[in-house]
Amino acid sequence: MKKTLLPFALGLTASLWGGSVLADGVTLHALMEDVPETAIIEKMLPDFEKETGIKVEFEKVGYGDMHDKLVAQLVGGQSYYNLLEVDFLWAGEFPAAGWLEDLKPYAEKTGFDTAAFIPSTMELLGNTDAAMPLVPMYNYSMGLIYRTDLLEDPALQAAYKAQTGKDLAAPTTLADYVAIAKFMKAEGKVNGAAMQGQKGDPNAMEFSNYLFAAGGDYLDADGNVVLASPAGETALGLYKEAITTAAQTGALSATLDDTMRLMCAGDAFSMVTYWWMLPQIDNAESCPDVAGKVALSVMPGGHGESGGWGWGIAKNVPQEEKDAAWQFITWVQSKDVAVARALEGHAPVRADVYTDPAVLAKYPFYKDAMSVVESGKSFPIFTYSAQYEDTLGTQVSLAASGDATIPDALAAAASGLTDLMKK
Amino acid sequence: MSTKVTDTARIGWGFAAPGLTMLAIVMGLPVFYAAAISLSSMTLIRPALSFTGLANFAQIVSEPLFWNSLLITLRYSVATVAGEFLVGLAIALMLRQVVTLRGVYFALLTLPMAMSPVAVALIWRMLLQPNLGIVNQTLAAMGLPMVDWLGDSGLALKTMIFIDIWQQTSFVVLLLSAGLASLPREPYEAASVDGAGPVQQFWYITLPLLRPVAMIAVVIQLINEFRTYDLIYILTKGGPGVSTELLSFFAYKRAFQGLALNEGSAAAFILLLIVLLITVVFFFLLERRKN
Structure with missing residues (x-):
């Protein structure tokens, strides 16, 4: 009996020893949004693993599932996710809850250069001189993508001139944009605007573009709520007009995916969307009906919604994982890797990537994209930003569906913001 | 005799103990913890359990959005259960007459019930997609106007109710079919001898005898409908506006978007109390009928 037990015990000891040696290698676990940007980085992970011996595992889910999954881990004793992908909308909440490691000491210790990042991408994530909770990862500022072939159509140009006395051209103001979108719906045999009016993140983000384009804002320089202003009323009025007279059927329940499909199928003149949607739409393989016929511009009026993701490190993980x-x-935000990512379609946060000759040679529109990023204004970032998105989205939805008046909806959205900021 | 009864009871409790212990751990502890959170100041930002009494409940019931959600939940639950019961009863009665391929019919009917609500919601989202969905494409091919099934605030809740009835009716069919199969033949034979027609037999024999099973079916479905969350989350996120925002979704938003676990738990507890109340009333009625 002893003879048979001895080899077994030795084998067990050896396997346990071997197991513990293998466990010494750190594995990074990140919950990632299932978008092209994630796929681009994922393809490069073997290079990082080869270089450092650190294994990286991505768990990909839809945006709607990310917040709750992350929060469940961050409030616990030890988070499974040690590397965090954090949306700018949570950049107030996560640091306020004490879930994120301050990355400033790490940057100082390793000489990491943060000056390369476009300033708006740093501010968007709540980074200050005193603390750096997040490092910019990629940008999703919003602009206008529109069909150039429809604007250049002689018959439509003549009809528009006859109706309005104006030339049919890329819009420069929000009112012009809505007027052209309405005209396209009536005369262009396409939906004037592919809109994402589902309440919550989709319509709150979309409306923000209208607000900034109309000259309005959520907060003034002193942090006072100024949403319920004449510019705010103009913005919400034009948003409702666009939903009811220029958008596709079902715009009030539509999301980003729906608008993408419409635009890709050639069924819409325009969409207010993330700038990096352009290469996906301007793609002869995936969208043959519109490839070569689309362009990107800053939101008419000069400002659109700024947005972006950042990298963070969970506080409740061991130091070696941090x-x-x-x-x-x-590594992933270094110039070389960022350029390599950009050549695959990455939405950069470093200024030097937008001006990189190789990147511009492949994607000339990155020049316009940089203007979109630089001119972007931010949704209010504070502890309850995610809840405010829902509050605002509800009021915008009520106004757009005619269930609330414009002034009432705007007043409710403004008081909701005031209440949450006081909370 | 008395010792024997005591021994039997003791053995019974002994057999039940493992199951009861598991229930206490799996169900009792979370409910107790949620109750504690609902009476505390605990939020995701400040996760400390300090007792605040009924303040969270007072906060929740002072909000018009809560009452809106409660009203919508009541309308939704009553409409879905009524629809499921009526359609389910009709199908169960028809199936009672079927002799050939009876098993095939039952297998087909249970398919929607076997699907997860998330899968059902995703399927219907594709079918009802306003521009590319097969329902609107069919309407367009027939020359009819396209309908904004989930984006029209006057229609969205009705659409949700229809989808729910589509999925849940099969459960009611199964329950009622089992009830119908267990009904005694003698009253029908006697009624036929007395000259009662099919309608009279249904009204005066089938329905009264089926009442206990029917009440069970209604209670189970009411509990299910009050807790509906998946369909709303996938299809409308409570919109347009707040037209489909059920109480379960209100509680979820308060806890995870508003970071207020305490208020979210309070809203969930109110939902639990309503469901408990309904269950107690139904069982009281059932017992009284039996006695």
Whole structure:
């Protein structure tokens, strides 16, 4: 009996020893949004693993599932996700709850250069001189994507001139944009605007573009709520007009995916959307009906919604995992890797990537994209931003569906913001 | 005799103990914890359990959006259960007459019930997609106007009710079919001898005898409908406006978007109390009928 037990015990000891040796290698776990940007980075992970020996695993889910999954881990004893992908809308909440490691000491210790990032991408994530909770990952500022072939159509140009006395051209104001979108719906045999009016994140983000384009804002320079202003009323009025007279059937329940499909199928003249949607629409393989016929511009009026994701490190993980996560962040946001990502379609946050000759040679529109990023204004970022998105989305939806008046909806959205900021 | 009864009871409790212990751990502890949170100041930002009494309940019931959600939940639950019961009863009565391929019919009928609500919601979202969905494409091919099934605030809740009835009716059919199969033949034979027609037999024999099973079916479905969350989350997110925002979704938003676990738990507890009340009333009625 002893003879048979001895080899077994030795084997067990050896396997346990071997197991513990293998466990010494740190594995980074990140919950990632299932978007092209994630796929681009995922393809490069073997290079990082080869270079550092650190294994990185991405768990990909839809945006709607991310917040709750992350929060459940961050409030616990030890988070499974040690490397965090954090939306700018949570950039107030996560640091306020004490879930994120301050990355400023890491940057100082390793000499990580944050000056390369476009300032708006740093501010968007709540980074200050005192603390850096997040490192910019990629940008999703919003602009206008529109069909150039329809604007250049002689018959439509003549009809528009006859109706309005104006030339049919890319709009420069919000009112012009809505007027052209309405005209396209009536005369262009397409939907004037592919709109994402589902309440919550979709319509709150879309409306923000209208607000900034009309000259309105959520907060003034002193942090006072100024949403319920004449510019705010103009913005919400034009948003409702666009939904009811220029958008597709079902715009009030539509999301980004719906608008993408419409635009891709050639069934819409325009969409207010994330700038990096352009290469996906201007693609002869995936969208043959509109490839070569679309352009990107800053939101008419000069400002659109700014947005972006950042990298963070969970506080409730062991120090060796934090160090490994920081090593990954500095690698993935370095100039060389960022340029390589941009050549695959990445939406950069570093200014030097937008001006990189190789990137511009492949994607000339990155010049316009940089204007979109630089001119973007931010949704209010505070502890309850995610809840405010829902509050605002509800009021915008009520106004757009005719269930609330414009002034009432705007007043309710403004008081909701005031209440949440006081909370 | 008395010792025997005591021994039997003791053995019974002994057999039940593992199951009861599991229930206490799996169901009792979370409910107790949620109750504690609902009476505390605990939020995701400040996760400390300090007792605040009924303040969270007072906060929740002072909000018009809560009452709106409660009203919508009541309308939704009553409409879906009524629809499921009526359609389910009709199908169960028809199936009672079927002799050939009876098993095939039952298998087909249970398909929607076997699907997860998330899958059902995703399927219907594709079918009802306003521009590319097969329903609107069919309407357009027939020369009819396209309908904004989930984006029209006057129609969205009705659409949700229809989808729910589509999925849940099969459960009611199964329950009522089992009830119908267990009805005694003698009253029908006697009624036929007395000259009662099919309608009279249904009204005066089938319905009264089926009442206990029917009440069980109604209670189970009411509990299910009050807790509906998946369909709303996938299809409308409570919109347009707040036209489909059920109480379960209100509680979820308060807890995870508003970061107020305490208020979210309070809203969930109110939902639990309503469901408990309904269950107690139904069982009281059932017992009284039996006695």
